[in-house]
Amino acid sequence: MTANNALLAFAGTMVLISVLLTWTVSVHWMWLTVFVGANLLQSAFTGFCPAAMVFRKIGLKTPCEAVATKT
Structure with a gap:
């Protein structure tokens, strides 16, 4: 999981929790x-x-860093 994906998941979770x-x-x-x-x-x-x-x-990479480490 990249930092961007984690950020989107975190924001979505916070919105759902606040609505609840x-x-x-x-x-x-x-x-x-x-x-x-x-x-x-x-x-x-x-x-x-x-x-x-x-x-x-905490160690999550950006999408560019994630692609660079795959090769």
């Missing part, structure tokens, strides 16, 4: 969904994503 918590616990959990969406939007324009930095630090 909004439905079962409190409407205020919707702010987590807003935060995840805003972070994804800003990272698309700036390239800065704290979660991606964490995934790279």
Whole structure:
């Protein structure tokens, strides 16, 4: 799994969890969904994503690094 795939899986999981918590616990959990969406939007324009930095630090590779190590 690459860092990009892990990032997409993490963001999707956080959105689903926040929707579940909004439905079962409190409407205020919707702010987590807003935060995840805003972070994804800003990272698309700036390239800065704290979660991606964490995934790279724990050893996940970017797609280019993953292809380079296969050969």
